[in-house]
């Protein structure tokens with residue numbers, strides 16, 4: 262007689278064997294190239310992202326798969342990945358092409374009600390439209406740049422303080438405090454006060470490091486966030502400090518929403534004409550004071566304006582818009598200091614447009630400066646900030662070369678495959694701003710640092726404004742040098758935690774102020 266244990270084990274063995282046979286032989290993706298083990302089980306991905314040191318290694322394993330199997334690969338039982346820059350515009354096509362986000366990818370940040378976490382194409386469009394008035398170029402030119410300058414002045418104060426004390430500046434922390442303060446002010450009309458509180462700034466930085474560390478894990482088990490939310494905060498911070506810090510950010514945003522709801526002005530809703538931004542009506546032109554007002558004034562139905570929806574959109578914005586730009590700024594400063602001739606060219610072109618004026622020029626002028634523009638663009642290309650593949654789902658079949666990808670299959674591509682393609686960008690890992698002086702049409706089309714299509718970055722113009730104004734001011738005002746910062750250890754991408762992460766042994770990006778001109782912005 263067989264024991265119960267043996268029966269259970271045999272049953273399990275049979276079920277798993279049937280599943281493997283289905284996935285490898287009968288599944289609609291069974292003919293696509295790729296490793297059999299990856300096609301059979303998602304534990305393959307788990308191994309590379311969680312077990313293999315230093316974590317977040319599946320993105321690199323996908324590269325290896327392409328080297329072996331070609332441009333189209335089945336990377337797990339359900340998903341196809343394509344490495345071909347010429348196909349990027351097909352997958353990440355603009356509206357009206359309909360693309361849903363693959364639900365496991367959408368759930369990754371635990372914010373399914375925020376625009377970035379929205380699965381369905383139609384709902385995503387409406388949520389984006391509701392946020393748009395805050396992030397329009399016009400709003401950034403009229404309000405954003407003054408506000409950014411205001412916070413850059415504070416940043417100058419921090420640089421001066423470090424100069425006086427002869428201490429290196431930890432750019433990762435200081436610039437994150439700067440981008441968070443600025444975004445808080447712009448999107449929520451509140452002070453987060455991180456730049457004036459170094460301890461709080463370090464703690465926020467640690468929260469971001471924790472979020473990055475937790476990301477590969479949450480990517481594998483997105484349901485974990487729902488379960489841990491039920492834990493008391495004290496228990497959670499003891500058991501899972503990284504996840505607890507992440508949920509702490511969600512809670513802080515909920516307090517902002519509660520404050521907003523308690524004090525909001527319950528004026529009648531604007532008319533349809535006003536909502537559509539008619540040029541003769543005020544509401545369409547006015548920048549809403551906060552993201553919450555922007556959503557409230559939109560044509561979204563009432564359930565889309567609930568407290569939890571506002572909280573999730575607000576948290577999405579905070580995550581999407583603070584660490585990304587801070588990191589980009591820090592990386593650009595690194596590459597510029599590593600190439601002092603480019604710094605000199607940026608200073609020369611700035612001084613030329615300024616003449617006798619002692620103020621940093623308007624954003625519209627900065628955006629026309631060739632060396633500053635090329636350096637920002639080159640840094641964005643080289644950094645390829647989003648290293649995770651970005652899976653979308655098409656409701657109709659997709660064709661790639663001779664392959665027909667069945668409808669509803671998650672298909673992904675990865676930004677570094679495009680931004681570091683050696684045919685489009687020769688010597689792709691070299692910081693070479695000059696490549697943007699006379700770029701090929703393909704080089705321009707393949708500049709996907711902010712994504713493309715319907716899911717493209719919504720804060721791109723805000724990020725550009727922060728980068729232009731900050732870099733111009735810092736390099737005119739100060740002479741800087743790198744402090745114990747090395748490309749291999751502190752800059753290059755080693756782990757994929759949605760964003761590119763450097764080696765765990767990195768000490769961060771640090772600089773010292775060598776001299777302070779005391780000029781330009783007082």
Ligand code: HEM
Nearest residue numbers: 376377581582585586589646647711712716718719720724
């Ligand atoms: C240099 C800085 C930045 C880079 C490189 C960057 C890059 C990106 C990329 C690649 C995506 C697409 C991600 C995906 O498809 O999953 C994205 C989405 C997004 N970004 Fe950014 N971003 C930056 C700064 C910002 C800023 C400053 C904000 C807000 C103020 C912002 C807000 C967003 C939002 C809301 C989304 C989601 C868009 C959607 O799904 O509709 N980003 N960003």
